[in-house]
Amino acid sequence: MAALEKRFKPEQIVNLLRGIEVMMANGKTLMEACKQVGISDKSYYRWRKIYGGLKVDQARKFKEIEAENARLKKLIAELSLREAMLKEVVKGNY
Known part of the structure; x- marks a missing residue:
């Protein structure tokens, strides 16, 4: 049985x-x-x-930039x- 994974927003983490x-x-x-807060020490260190050292708004912006980076x-x-694929078509090797 898979453990339930709780997702925290960056501002919640900070x-x-x-x-x-x-x-x-x-x-x-x-x-x-x-x-007491319901996380593991491994999560804390990660x-x-x-x-x-980030502030709440900086953490939110960090996550937005990470998402944009992944999209790009x-x-x-x-x-x-x-x-x-276009180079292969031009060569005629299809």
Whole structure:
């Protein structure tokens, strides 16, 4: 049975990271703080690597740029494939 995967928006992640840091400053361990907000320590470290030091609006913009980058990469791949197919047609090797 597949585990349920909870998706967090970038602004939620930044707020969770800040909350965990506050809990740790108040004496909780990382494991306790992560458990209280409902994430694993692995998620914390991964998110901190990606979103650490970002503000909420910066995190949102970061995700938008990542999505745009993925869209452009897909477009480039499609255009490159189309170009290769057209070169083959011109050569007559179809």
